[in-house]
Amino acid sequence: MLFSRALPVTCLALAAPVTAWAQSFARSATGTNITALFAPGLSPGASxxxxxxxxxxxxTIQRWSTYDPPTFVVTIKPAVYTDVQFIVKQADRHNIPIYATGGAHGAEPGFGNVKHAINIDLSNFxxxxxxxATNRLTLGPGIVFADLYDLLYNAGKEIPTGNALCVNMIGATIGAGVGPLQGLHGLIIDALRSVLIVTAAGDLVTASDTQHPGLFWAVRGAGANFGIIVSATYEVYDAKNNGQVIEADFQFLPSANRSxxxxxxxxxxxxxxxxxLTIGAGFNRSGGVPxxxxxxxxVGTQAQAQPYLDKFLALNPILSRVQSIGWNQLAIQSGFGSALxxxxxxxxxxxxxVGANQTNVNVFTDVYNRFAAFSAARPWYAGTMAVQRYSSAAALAxxxxxxxxxxxxxxxxxIEFNNFxxxxxxxxxxxxxxxxxxxxxxxxxxFPTPHVYINYAFGDEGPEVWYGKANLPRLVALKKRWDPKNKFGAGNPIYL
Known part of the structure; x- marks a missing residue:
């Protein structure tokens, strides 16, 4: 077990004075000496x-957003599954809140309700x-999309992933997981075959179609409410079109937005x-224009893609690029290489x-114009408006x-407003x-009722919008079974 700047446990007495202050703060925040409580039960590789x-x-993994973040008295980096189980059990015995960090990309205001918690940093997994041979991929919660691209591409395989290469694979999965390959293979959750999850009781449980199927149902869309996933197994697919895709980028004048x-x-x-397809809007500060x-x-040949690309070319883009690349390069190349x-x-x-199944040209045009005006008038704002279009046929099948x-x-x-x-x-x-x-x-x-992809939700929409009204009774019953003290799910909670 390692402590404070990876010092061995035998060197605790030699830690810098700042560590003593940290211990004092941790003790005052939780009423407990964190090191004395947790160090004896952790494996040698933990810190x-x-x-x-x-x-x-x-x-430690730092948060993508500092918006209304959780606060931590300490971060513990487990090295093995039993470390996670021990932390969960020990924190529960002493009534200390916990928070698990995989990719740290969540930005919902509910995270701000987590105060003086133990942050369980899962990056060692x-x-x-x-x-x-079996088309199976098993990975840990320290894996992001970018870790999978070359691995799968070089093996002639593929799996649905999102557009941002730095997003955590398991984190995206438990919210459903959308992306450019979903039209062929469905959502990311449709490739998920099982998870190993540490529950609120500190038990290590396998959830799949055959083991704890109710929990597995809940994990696929509401997983953050039910525990800490320490391993996930997916089905992977033979790469379509030998793994090659046509990637095209276009830049238009703002006046083309209605078209x-x-x-x-x-x-x-x-x-x-x-x-x-992703349509993106922003504001160029140096040029002073939207x-x-x-x-x-x-996923196909240039000839197959051309009829669709011609619709964009007909709008007279001021800049365009069309290229054939491996699917593993999509995230880094998309948007003229602006993904980072x-x-x-x-x-x-x-x-x-917002989720939609139709395009109202008048409203989309009006919202774009309002977004452009809002951005132009506020030099401190660097946000974007993104509209993504994917086929829903495979997911519905x-x-x-x-x-x-x-x-x-x-x-x-x-439709997503990404506010920076x-x-x-x-x-x-x-x-x-x-x-x-x-x-x-x-x-x-x-849609007759609000639809939102939970990973794009702000956090004020409520459980009926996040999880569907018809699903709530079953979800609440499962929550009472697996997490009756509401240890998990602060971002998009299931209310008991």
């Missing part, structure tokens, strides 16, 4: 880190095991399974999301008994723009 340690930011929404609307009733672009991925921006940690950021709790497989278009700005002094202004814009988009979404 304890206090926020006051000089190397804390380098030794960063292994992958690919079996090409771009008309292109999107033309696919409302029929959309190719092979194609992923921006508008589109990125397309198409969303991976910067420590930004003050939140997001609002999954039998109901295999689907999990995620209720909104019929979403075809996802300088701090809480401007929260009210951002909310005052986003909430009416979200309401206007929901009103023309094509």
């Amino acid at each position: 304890i880190h206090f926020p006051s340690d000089p190397d804390y930011a380098n030794e 960063n292994t992958t095991d690919l079996n090409t 771009l929404w008309e292109v999107l609307k033309s696919w409302d009733s029929s959309y190719p399974a092979e194609m992923g 921006t508008l672009g589109a990125s397309v991925s198409f 921006r969303v991976c910067t940690r420590g930004q003050y950021a939140n997001h609002y999301g 999954v039998p109901i008994s295999k689907r999990g709790v995620y209720p909104w497989r019929d979403i075809g278009t996802l 700005y300088d701090g809480p002094v401007h929260d009210a202004e951002v909310d005052a723009f986003c909430k009416p814009a979200r309401s206007d988009l929901l009103a023309v979404s094509g």
